[in-house]
Amino acid sequence: MKLELRHLEAVCRIAEAGSLSRAARRLGVSQPALSAQLRRIERVAGGELFLRGRHGVEPTPLGEFVLRKARLVLGEMDALAAGARAIVPHPSLRLGCILLVLVDRLLGELEQAMARHEITVTVEHSATALTRQLGAGRYDAVLYGEVNDYEVPLPRGTTARTLIPKEPFCVRLSAAHPLAGRKRIALAELADESWMMLVEDDDGGPEALVAACAKAGFTPLMRHRVTDRKMQWGLIAAGRAISLSQPTAPVTEGTVLRPLLGDPVTGRIRIAWNRSAVSTRQADLLYRAVARAYLANVDNNAFHREWWDARPELHPESEDSE
Incomplete structure (x- = not known):
């Protein structure tokens, strides 16, 4: 067997993840398959690359040498592919997104920031589907969210950048709800409510809500799964359900948004791109366009503006900060 780029990528992912199980999830393979592949790589390399322990894996001296060389090779291959695309007069950009609030404003920002790009x-509806399609080459970049400690597995050959490291989810409920007049609501006060989720919530949201509710002393009743936002808002306005919501979401007729006491569920927004398809300059233009789209919605709710202004360390990089 000869070492190939995919073998070098696997070694790097194992080192980055710190364990075979986490690396396998990120690579989209089973742990036994990755273990077998590592053994084949170690036979070619001439010895063990990692020491296995109770808390994960650590590179051996041989492993450190292979990692240094692998990162150089993979970096050069990424630079070759991205550099070639950068020479193209009007490079294209295929972006996949989940339905974040900022997407409504993103199209206009992209048209301005990347006017020479197609x-x-x-x-x-699925963050997992997004990253899978990124790995398959359908998308050049993806925009997605993660909730609490959940990490969406990314395919090899990609780089991710966090736009918003933390935002507190709030609750959307009917304007006629008994708690609608509160400035802030304790999660325990929503124990008897019917919750509405997206059809495919694979960003860690349902698990985070269940865990937060368990700490508050109850199990949430997840009764409805609806994809269409307007249908969600209509059901909530009618008092049929409540839902978690990004704090930048717009106020809609018949509903109110209220922050949750103690911020029990938080999210983050990330961008990932294929290094062989997106140059460093393209990635930076994309990041800044997404940042402007997010910031345009911060004033949708006064409670979030107050929370946001008190935490400048969470703000995305911008031209003004340089």
Whole structure:
């Protein structure tokens, strides 16, 4: 067997993840398959690359040498592919997104920031589907969210950048709800409510809500799964359900948004791109366009503006900060 780029990528992912199980999830393979692949790589390399222990894996001296060389090779291959694309007069950008609030404003920002690029934007309902399609080459970059400690597995050959490291989820409920007049609501006060979730919430949201409710002393009743936002808002306005919501979401007729006491569920927003398809300059233009789209919605709710202004360390990088 000869070492190939995919073998070098696997070694790097194992080192980055710190364990075979986490690396396998990120690579989209089973742990036994990755273990077998590592053994084959170690036979070619001439010895063990990692020491296995109770708390994960650590590179051996041979492993450190292989890692240094692997990172150099993979970096050069990424630079070759991205550099070639950068020479193209009007490079394209295929962006996949989940239905974040900022997507409504993102198209205009992209058209301004990347006017010389041919841009296509597709909205998916699943973060996992997004990253899978990124690995398959359907998308050049993806925009997605993660909730609490959950990490969406990314395919090899990609780089991710966090736009918003933390935002507190709030609750959307009917304007006629008995708690609608509160400035802030304790999660325990919502124990008897019917919750509405997205059809495919694979960003860690349902698990985070269940865990937060368990700490508050109850199990949430997840009764409805609806994809269409307007249908969600209509059901909530009618008092049929409540839902978690980004704090930048707009106020809609018949509903109110209220922050949760103690911020029990938080999210983050990330961008990932294929290094062989997106140059460093393209990635930076994309990041800044997404940042402007997010910031345009911060004033949708006064409670979030107050929370946001008190935490400048969470703000995305911008031209003004340089």
